[in-house]
Amino acid sequence: MLEINGLTKQYGGLTAVDNVTTSFERGAINAIIGPNGAGKTTFFNLVAGAARPTAGEIRFEGNDIAGMAPDAIARAGIARTFQTTMLFEESSVLDNLIIGHRLRTGSRLWDVLLHTPRHRRAEAACRDKAAEVLDFVGLSAIGDRMIADTSQEERKRIAFALALATEPKIVLLDEPAGGVNPGETDGLVALIHKMVKHDITVCLIEHKMDMIMSIADRIVVLDHGAKIADGPPNEIRNDPAVIEAYLGAEHAEA
Amino acid sequence: MTRVLNAFNHPATLLVLLGLAIGFPFVAGNEYQVYVMALAFVWAIAVYGLNIITGYCGQLNLAHGGFFAIGAYAVAILTADHGWNFWAAFAMAGVFGALFGLIVGAVSLRLKEHYFAIFTLCVGFIIYMLLDKWEALTHGPLGIISIAPPDGFGVVDFTQTRPFYYLVLGCLCAAVFFTRRLSNSLLGRTFRAIRISDDLAQSLGINLMRNKILAFVISTVYAALAGGLYSGVVRFIGPDIGNFMHTFDMIAYLLVGGIGTLMGPVIGTLIITWLTQAVQSLEEYRMIVFGPLLVVLVIFFPKGIAGSFQAWRARRNATARVSNETGRTPPSQADTSETAQPSATTSASAPTGHGTRGHSNA
């Protein structure tokens, strides 16, 4: 459903993403891994429209979305989470999610000022959606809680919920289990499986190898911006180029 | 629960405040105090505008005083030089505010943070320079006298202080009312999402430029209409009205009252206006107090009065809630689904809690 062709991003003389070609299947869990600085987040930024590709195309359900504005890409059905999601610390969890569905509603300034039925319908739709996604990520019980009082793992779930509120066909998760302890990671893995079951394609960046190897259907390995391997976990595990890249990176850091 | 922590925005509180404002001329010692109050209301309306672009949307607009001046000069020039009726000129002030806001916003809002602040500072200065130098239009440093007052209706004569006071109060109420609608709405949430993070907002499908420009134009219309009223009450203006000191005054009002809150603008404006009045000698050197006050506020009390109050209530409620939750473990499913689906009765007050925080430290 997402086909990427010769995707390249250069900053000045630096090539952050180098001629990457790959594709993500509908209903699969796709992972992108690679040593630090391999260009994973840049790759996400390109797909989500936060950065404009230097070259290449990104086909989403057949249409080239490369270079489109991030908000247009979100409306097309690609949602993303960030490594750290900024939220309104002092308002409730549920309140934070209401904005997530706005893109699927239409109400203008006059509707807001005059409180027209159209705006009321839009509000109601957003609230219903917020409650629905909160339930989906298993946080209905803390809908009233202030964001400031939530745990790291709960924040991750809230970030998922916010992305889901946009009714995406595919979600890009940037380190969904970053900063979360192993026990909680299992819960997040279950949640990711649940998304796939609900016909949402998942694409994620993660450093936790055990987690990746257990949940990903397919793994793309980037190193210095270029794709060095692409395949199911058991293939990737034994790929000499991948081992080389990771060992090389460790040697370099040591 | 949200109802409690929104004491400042609750309709009952607002009605009490309105009652106090209506009664003020009857308890005021003299006409001068009523006049001062009316002027404070005029500034408060402009501060509501600043609150929308800076408080809700997070863009520090340093040309706000310039848009106030554009409104003031629109009324002054149209009534004094072209013989327009005040109300027609007042409406045109709003149109000019929107028009210039659209033009300036379309260029400046493509710039991020510092660039935007510096750019708008320069825009404010250009407006001031034009008012001062473009003598054919603005009469230059001489300023404009004989500005027409608002035309009265029947026995109501707006050249007198009290009727004008009520006129301004009515406008202020309208400003608060529209701000409240906006703040509670999806549009208000959109603005606040932009304040938190451009990237987050865009990832949620929010068109940054369109929404930022909308917030900016709403704010400049507020400023220009307030400027128009100012001309109507003071009836003499000079280029000094475009001096950026006025922008800084408004920032001080907003910070003291509580940036990003519903009642902050009026609270801050009234408090500082009356403090300044109380120490007459302060007028000229008020910045000796305001300057350090701004610094101390942003370091120690960035939420201002209304914001700190709400944060305190929110925290108290949250603690109460947590102890409730631990009291009955586990939380029943029925209970949560009830809170998740807001009924029609709570929807009026529920979202305000979200909208009226000061800047969080996120």
Place this chain on the structure above:
Amino acid sequence: MDALLQQLLNGLTLGSIYGLVALGLTLVYGILHVPNFAHGALYMIGAYVAYYVAGELGASYWLAMIAAAIIVAALAVACERLVFHPLRHAPPIHDKIAAIGLLLFFEAVVQMYWGADFRRLEAPSSSIFYFAGLTLPAQRVLIIVAAFALMGALHLYLKKTLAGSTIIAMAQNREGAFLVGINANRVAMMTFAISGALAAVASTLFAPINLVYPAMGHLVLLKAFVIIILGGMGSIPGAIVGGLIIGFAEALGGFYISGDYKDIIAFALLVAILSIKPTGLFSQGVR
């Protein structure tokens, strides 16, 4: 032709002053990412200190300049410690508002003490050179020579000394600078001290031509901002080149277009440039 040369010379004078002020602003921006709105007030205070030392205490112009540099540098460091340091993690509009608060405070204090009157700082030499049909007042020559000497000295300091190179290192890469053990507090204080001293010297140089009054920093500050946006925020060569561009544009524009509106030229240029390229002329897409 002579008129053109004369205006170019005036532009060079203006550009030198603007360059010095913009340098301090851009250094501080490079280190802290704060647009220091109080910088204009530091410039103004520098002139008043010089005026006080030379005009009221009767000391020499040069002593006054040194005193101004030292006092304003100390004041700038105090601002960094008391205001900008506590706000380093605050949301982005807070430090700007605090800087504005400082600006207003300094101006009000100066105005309370000296009033709003215009004052004159005597130039160290009132002689005028004539050269190839050009009129060269000594003070203008001094401004140009001193400004470029100072820029050269700053360049050497930043490139050749260890202390200077820590400033460059931190401006280029904050995290990296912390990793190699650079004391961020010391660098920040040093940067503010340099920026304050540059502002004070600039205003002491310019004051004999341009008078001393509380609002004298406004326009200079705004133009310095225009310059560093032109030259790329944080860029040192950008500040110098930008300063000269604005200086020349103003001198020529004021002469050939309109003297009344010469102060608008810089802003019109800014509006034009940012409308086309929202990140400034020489920015490289980083940050």
